[in-house]
Amino acid sequence: xxxxxxxxxxxxxxxxxxxxxxxxxxxxxxxxxxxxxxxxxxxxxxxxxxxxxxxxxxxxxxxxxxxxxxxxxxxxxxxxxxxxxxxxxxxxxxxxxxxxxxxxxxxxxxxxxxxxxxxxxxxxxxxxxxxxxxxxxxxxxxxxxxxxxxxxxxxxxxxxxxxxxxxxxxxxxxxxxxxxxxxxxxxxxxxxxxxxxxxxxxxxxxxxxxxxxxxxxxxxxxxxxxxxxxxxxxxxxxxxxxxxxxxxxxxxxxxxxxxxxxxxxxxxxxxxxxxxxxxxxxxxxxxxxxxxxxxxxxxxxxxxxxxxxxxxxxxxxxxxxxxxxxxxxxxxxxxxxxxxxxxxx
Amino acid sequence: xxxxxxxxxxxxxxxxxxxxxxxxxxxxxxxxxxxxxxxxxxxxxxxxxxxxxxxxxxxxxxxxxxxxxxxxxxxxxxxxxxxxxxxxxxxxxxxxxxxxxxxxxxxxxxxxxxxxxxxxxxxxxxxxxxxxxxxxxxxxxxxxxxxxxxxxxxxxxxxxxxxxxxxxxxxxxxxxxxxxxxxxxxxxxxxxxxxxxxxxxxxxxxxxxxxxxxxxxxxxxxxxxxxxxxxxxxxxxxxxxxxxxxxxxxxxxxxxxxxxxxxxxxxxxxxxxxxxxxxxxxxxxxxxxxxxxxxxxxxxxxxxxxxxxxxxxxxxxxxxxxxxxxxxxxxxxxxxxxxxxxxxx
Numbered sequence: 001x002x003x004x005x006x007x008x009x010x011x012x013x014x015x016x017x018x019x020x021x022x023x024x025x026x027x028x029x030x031x032x033x034x035x036x037x038x039x040x041x042x043x044x045x046x047x048x049x050x051x052x053x054x055x056x057x058x059x060x061x062x063x064x065x066x067x068x069x070x071x072x073x074x075x076x077x078x079x080x081x082x083x084x085x086x087x088x089x090x091x092x093x094x095x096x097x098x099x100x101x102x103x104x105x106x107x108x109x110x111x112x113x114x115x116x117x118x119x120x121x122x123x124x125x126x127x128x129x130x131x132x133x134x135x136x137x138x139x140x141x142x143x144x145x146x147x148x149x150x151x152x153x154x155x156x157x158x159x160x161x162x163x164x165x166x167x168x169x170x171x172x173x174x175x176x177x178x179x180x181x182x183x184x185x186x187x188x189x190x191x192x193x194x195x196x197x198x199x200x201x202x203x204x205x206x207x208x209x210x211x212x213x214x215x216x217x218x219x220x221x222x223x224x225x226x227x228x229x230x231x232x233x234x235x236x237x238x239x240x241x242x243x244x245x246x247x248x249x250x251x252x253x254x255x256x257x258x259x260x261x262x263x264x265x266x267x268x269x270x271x272x273x274x275x276x277x278x279x280x281x282x283x284x285x286x287x288x289x290x291x292x293x294x295x296x297x298x299x300x301x302x303x304x305x306x307x308x309x310x311x312x313x314x315x316x317x318x319x320x321x322x323x324x325x326x327x328x329x330x331x332x333x334x335x336x337x338x339x340x341x342x343x344x345x
Numbered sequence: 346x347x348x349x350x351x352x353x354x355x356x357x358x359x360x361x362x363x364x365x366x367x368x369x370x371x372x373x374x375x376x377x378x379x380x381x382x383x384x385x386x387x388x389x390x391x392x393x394x395x396x397x398x399x400x401x402x403x404x405x406x407x408x409x410x411x412x413x414x415x416x417x418x419x420x421x422x423x424x425x426x427x428x429x430x431x432x433x434x435x436x437x438x439x440x441x442x443x444x445x446x447x448x449x450x451x452x453x454x455x456x457x458x459x460x461x462x463x464x465x466x467x468x469x470x471x472x473x474x475x476x477x478x479x480x481x482x483x484x485x486x487x488x489x490x491x492x493x494x495x496x497x498x499x500x501x502x503x504x505x506x507x508x509x510x511x512x513x514x515x516x517x518x519x520x521x522x523x524x525x526x527x528x529x530x531x532x533x534x535x536x537x538x539x540x541x542x543x544x545x546x547x548x549x550x551x552x553x554x555x556x557x558x559x560x561x562x563x564x565x566x567x568x569x570x571x572x573x574x575x576x577x578x579x580x581x582x583x584x585x586x587x588x589x590x591x592x593x594x595x596x597x598x599x600x601x602x603x604x605x606x607x608x609x610x611x612x613x614x615x616x617x618x619x620x621x622x623x624x625x626x627x628x629x630x631x632x633x634x635x636x637x638x639x640x641x642x643x644x645x646x647x648x649x650x651x652x653x654x655x656x657x658x659x660x661x662x663x664x665x666x667x668x669x670x671x672x673x674x675x676x677x678x679x680x681x682x683x684x685x686x687x688x689x690x
Contacts, residue, residue: 140571140574141566141567141570141571141573141574142567143566143567146565146566146567146568147567149565151554151565151567151568152550152553152567152568152571152680152682153567153568153571154567154570154571154574154575154682154685154686162688165688166688175683176682178571178682178683178685178686179686180685180686180687180688181686181687181688182688205497208497209496219606220491220494220496221486221488221491221602221603221606221607222486222487222488222491222492222496222497222498222499222603223491223496223497223498224602224603225486225499225599225600225602225603226485226486226497226498226499226523226599228486228598228599228602229485229486229499229595229596229598229599229600229602230499230595230599232577232594232595232598232599233592233595236591236594236595246581246591247578249577249581249594250574250575250577250578250581251574253573253574253577253598254570254571254573254574254575254577255570255574257566257569257570257573257574257602258566258567258569258570261564261566262566335497337497337499337521337523338520338523340499340523340525341499341523341524341525341526342525342526343507343510343511343525343526343527
């Protein structure tokens with residue numbers, strides 16, 4: 001059995017304690033300075049404050065001040081911070097991780113370089129640390145609640161070194177948590193990041209129907225399916241553009257599917273689809289961290305730069321560019337369904 | 346304006362009268378011998394008996410005896426029969442269609458040749474008639490109810506001749522019915538047919554959760570998304586195997602999405618997912634034409650033959666082969682989630 005230290009006690013990081021404990025590992029869950037209450041509450045009650053689930057028995061809980069102690073002798077670090085915490089993790093946590101201990105991130109997202117190049121977090125970490133630690137990330141459709149409930153879940157671990165990935169799979173695979181492995185880091189992470197933008201795109205149709213028939217009406221699926229198909233088409237074009245393997249579209253499609261049915265991104269897409277301008281929609285969702293918006297904007301920015309550079313065409317991305325307009329507060333135009341059609345010879 | 350004759354007054358054929366009439370065409374709707382009541386009811390009330398929607402004004406309704414008259418001088422024939430009516434259509438209707446009048450079929454499915462080759466209906470028609478008429482078919486996510494309600498819908502017309510397809514698009518495109526064109530007939534029709542098998546596969550997860558938590562419980566999406574991603578992976582492998590263009594996966598993914606949320610296939614998949622054996626599930630769905638089962642079985646048979654011939658591997662199709670077992674009445678095994686994982690270098 002191994003020692004697994006999870007840094008970041010948000011919902012996804014904390015949910016990873018479930019397969020880790022079920023496999024008999026020692027689990028240390030460290031809250032960041034944002035997770036103080038979560039750790040205090042978990043110590044007292046054994047429950048996760050925001051996920052509202054009982055955590056497995058036997059977890060050791062740490063506040064951020066005890067980080068060094070929590071990392072001492074560990075075999076694996078799970079990075080549970082959101083994309084907003086990436087630099088904090090790099091500055092504060094990484095220097096304390098012993099050499100060659102692998103770091104596996106649940107963080108979903110990408111960085112955008114000045115020239116529009118998209119950079120997955122594992123590659124960013126790897127670059128910033130000069131290869132001292134092997135970094136990997138988790139992609140694929142997985143909501144924290146359902147992982148904590150031990151629902152059947154299929155994910156992908158990606159990283160540069162297949163042998164490291166195989167070790168991680170051996171540590172964390174259970175009869176409900178199934179792990180594919182891929183060295184196509186850019187492909188998996190790009191697919192995962194894109195689902196944020198496209199889940200907004202598909203759920204516009206939920207709001208569109210509500211605008212026509214009233215909130216609480218029977219949903220219509222032709223428009224959602226049209227947007228879903230268009231999303232798959234545009235995601236495949238982005239993957240091809242960045243040089244990712246074609247196989248990653250599987251993670252993108254699955255992840256898009258699960259994101260459409262859950263939480264904050266669906267809610268925002270629905271509000272925008274009803275015709276509510278972005279600033280008002282954001283107010284209605286106040287207090288919620290809109291990571292998906294930040295990631296969507298990065299993707300839109302990168303694609304826009306590639307269009308300006310002539311390496312992509314705007315006719316390939318009518319949905320993404322429409323989402324971009326809505327996120328800039330524009331509500332004048334309807335969903336450009338007519339521009340989704342094409343004629344292939 | 347043109348004369349469009351729809352043969353087959355089932356729901357999808359009849360729904361096509363909506364864009365046709367909205368574009369000002371003369372529409373003649375001909376019932377088969379199975380549609381006698383539908384035609385009589387529509388004449389009397391203007392409503393479609395099974396779709397329970399008001400049909401557009403100005404349609405001329407014909408019983409099958411007046412078929413010749415309904416085809417007289419028409420510019421386009423829409424074939425609205427199900428896959429069970431394909432040979433009837435070929436024997437009874439096709440000989441009466443004037444030379445060079447295009448035929449566009451809403452029929453979804455494929456034929457399987459003895460050696461496991463999959464044959465789309467337009468190619469079958471084309472072959473059987475020696476090229477006397479141009480045949481095309483409609484793919485992509487479109488439920489008849491929602492088309493009749495003029496919901497935003499994106500479909501694909503496929504056929505061998507792009508100029509014919511362009512004419513058909515000009516006849517039928519509206520501000521809610523958007524038409525892509527493709528000469529990849531095998532790709533579009535294969536994608537469309539596969540969604541029947543894989544919609545059964547994805548909705549197994551609905552039944553699985555109901556078995557665990559009780560009917561009416563909150564759905565869980567990690568398992569559905571895992572099955573959705575696996576479906577996309579397996580569909581892409583079939584498309585590659587038959588030599589279809591990679592672009593068709595877009596229609597497959599969109600069509601799979603819409604089928605998961607609607608009607609008979611979802612119901613059967615849910616019952617099978619609860620562990621109810623196929624013969625009992627079929628009894629519970631009595632009176633329903635299970636076209637999707639017939640098409641799923643054809644696909645499974647074709648893939649099985651390719652596996653036996655060594656041109657495909659069983660490790661590529663754990664979900665399809667599992668659905669095949671369930672359709673043969675086997676209920677011993679759970680969904681093989683663990684076999685969905687892979688390790689790509």
